[in-house]
Amino acid sequence: MISVALGIFVIVTAEILPIGLLTSIGSTFGISDGTAGLTMTLPGLLAAVSAPTVTVAVGRLDRRMVLCGLMLLLATANFLAAIATSYPVLVASRGLVGVVIGGFWSIGAGLAARLVRPERVGVATAVIFSAVPLGSVLGVPAGTLIAQLGGWRTAFAVLGALTVLILVALIAVLPSLPPAQAVRLTALTELARSHTGRTALVLTVLVVTAHFGTYTYVTPFLQQTTGVGSVTPFLLVYGIAGVAGNFVAGATVRHRLRTTLVVSAVALAAATALLPAFGTATVAAMLLLVVWGLAYGAVPVCSQSWFAAAASGATEAASVLFTSSFQATIAIGAVLGGIVVDATSPSTVLVLGSGVALLVAIGARFSADPQQAATS
Numbered sequence: 358m359i360s361v362a363l364g365i366f367v368i369v370t371a372e373i374l375p376i377g378l379l380t381s382i383g384s385t386f387g388i389s390d391g392t393a394g395l396t397m398t399l400p401g402l403l404a405a406v407s408a409p410t411v412t413v414a415v416g417r418l419d420r421r422m423v424l425c426g427l428m429l430l431l432a433t434a435n436f437l438a439a440i441a442t443s444y445p446v447l448v449a450s451r452g453l454v455g456v457v458i459g460g461f462w463s464i465g466a467g468l469a470a471r472l473v474r475p476e477r478v479g480v481a482t483a484v485i486f487s488a489v490p491l492g493s494v495l496g497v498p499a500g501t502l503i504a505q506l507g508g509w510r511t512a513f514a515v516l517g518a519l520t521v522l523i524l525v526a527l528i529a530v531l532p533s534l535p536p537a538q539a540v541r542l543t544a545l546t547e548l549a550r551s552h553t554g555r556t557a558l559v560l561t562v563l564v565v566t567a568h569f570g571t572y573t574y575v576t577p578f579l580q581q582t583t584g585v586g587s588v589t590p591f592l593l594v595y596g597i598a599g600v601a602g603n604f605v606a607g608a609t610v611r612h613r614l615r616t617t618l619v620v621s622a623v624a625l626a627a628a629t630a631l632l633p634a635f636g637t638a639t640v641a642a643m644l645l646l647v648v649w650g651l652a653y654g655a656v657p658v659c660s661q662s663w664f665a666a667a668a669s670g671a672t673e674a675a676s677v678l679f680t681s682s683f684q685a686t687i688a689i690g691a692v693l694g695g696i697v698v699d700a701t702s703p704s705t706v707l708v709l710g711s712g713v714a715l716l717v718a719i720g721a722r723f724s725a726d727p728q729q730a731a732t733s
Contacts, residue, residue: 359484360526361465361472364428366488367520368461370496371435371454372400374516378501378509385509386444396451398688403455404462405685409545411460412677420464420534421527428524431457435517439510462680464673466661471534471672483607486657487600490650494596498589536673544674553667556724558682561660564622564717565686568653570694571629571710575646578632578703583642594643595650602654610662615726618659622718624652630711633704657683666727 375382375396383393415423434453441447466485473481504512548554579588602621609617628649635641661679668675697706 360523360530361424361468362485362488363523364424364461364488364527365465365485366492366496367428367516367523368431368454368458369489369492370500371431371516371520372458373397373492373497374500374512375451378504378512381504381509382447386447388444392444395448398691399448399451400455400458401684401688403452404458405681405688407456407459408463408677408680408684409459411456412463412673413541415460415464417536420468420536421531423464424461424531425524425527427457427461428520428527431461432517432520432524435513435520439514439517441510458684459680462684463677466676466679468534468672478611480604480607482610482658482661483604486607486661487603489657490596490599490603490654494593494600498593545677548664548668548674548678551667553725553727554664554678556720557660557663557667557727558678560618560663560717560720560724561679561682562686563713563720564618564625564656564660565683566690566693567622567625567629567710567713567717568656569687569690570697570713571707572649572653573691573694574698574703574706577698578636578707579642581702582633582704583636583639585639585642591643591646595646598647598650599654602651603658604654605651606655606658610658612728614659614662614666614728615721615724617655618663618721619718621652621655621659622714622721624648625656626711626714626718628652629707629714632707663727 375393379393379396382396383389386393411427430453434450434457437450437453438447441450468485500512500516503515549558575592576588579585579591585591606617606621628645632642632645636645660683661676664675664679665672694706694710697709
């Protein structure tokens with residue numbers, strides 16, 4: 358379980374590491390920051406496609422072998438980025454990262470039920486998903502610091518070396534994991550068409566849009582409205598709160614999945630709605646970011662658990678839909694938020710995101726309880 362979490366940690370770090378390196382990458386290859394931004398958008402889009410493609414393609418292969426193979430591919434992608442002689446080569450390496458994201462997430466996110474006792478599944482899922490905020494809190498700042506000291510290529514090289522170490526850990530401790538059943542496209546379409554599956558899909562798309570449509574632009578908000586010089590302490594506090602929210606949700610989703618998502622969505626809506634009004638004060642902005650972090654930290658656990666309840670034991674099919682919808686919506690949410698920010702202001706996008714989060718709370722509250730549906 359820990360080795361899978363470490364794998365997701367290095368994947369998350371690899372996915373969002375370019376955030377702190379765009380200017381340096383653009384300077385190296387003589388391109389704009391906007392063009393360099395393709396290194397961020399491409400992996401997410403490819404991950405949405407590769408999640409079902411990879412999972413269906415591997416059929417009945419042992420999942421331990423598949424996860425190790427994907428980790429080897431990630432190490433190759435990071436080393437390729439470190440030695441890229443042209444921007445197209447760098448973009449190609451980022452495409453490989455997208456394939457790994459989709460494949461590893463789809464298989465790894467649902468493994469908790471196979472690695473621990475049933476009563477520990479919620480906590481085990483939280484441990485696996487804790488790698489997401491930890492990638493932001495630890496991985497990206499560390500990578501950015503390495504880039505400042507030795508250049509952006511060094512950051513990718515170090516990440517490649519870390520990936521190799523995690524590959525060794527997976528080989529050493531992960532047990533054989535033959536698939537319970539091969540995932541077929543028909544299983545995915547049936548899950549997406551079921552009432553509980555459609556509900557999970559809609560709620561996931563809405564809550565991820567609400568978050569990434571706003572959080573992507575929290576830095577300009579803090580700089581322009583709160584008036585802070587450095588946003589690092591704010592983002593660090595947010596990330597720590599996200600880890601805490603992740604584990605709180607892990608302890609409650611087993612018996613209170615719908616309630617956990619409703620509370621999380623309401624808290625997210627409140628934080629994003631109140632920031633424009635009270636975020637001019639540093640302390641208030643910090644406190645609201647703590648609420649936001651606690652709220653969003655619960656989202657991946659709730660979303661994955663809702664899909665799993667809809668899948669009636671087909672955990673990999675649930676993970677595929679979770680991964681595809683999550684990754685695609687990250688890109689869509691960021692783009693929609695960017696359109697609003699360019700036309701208005703960061704405060705406006707926060708208010709609109711709050712409205713979307715409130716829709717999630719209402720939708721979840723009046724939806725059929727997925728856990729009761731799964732046992733009926």
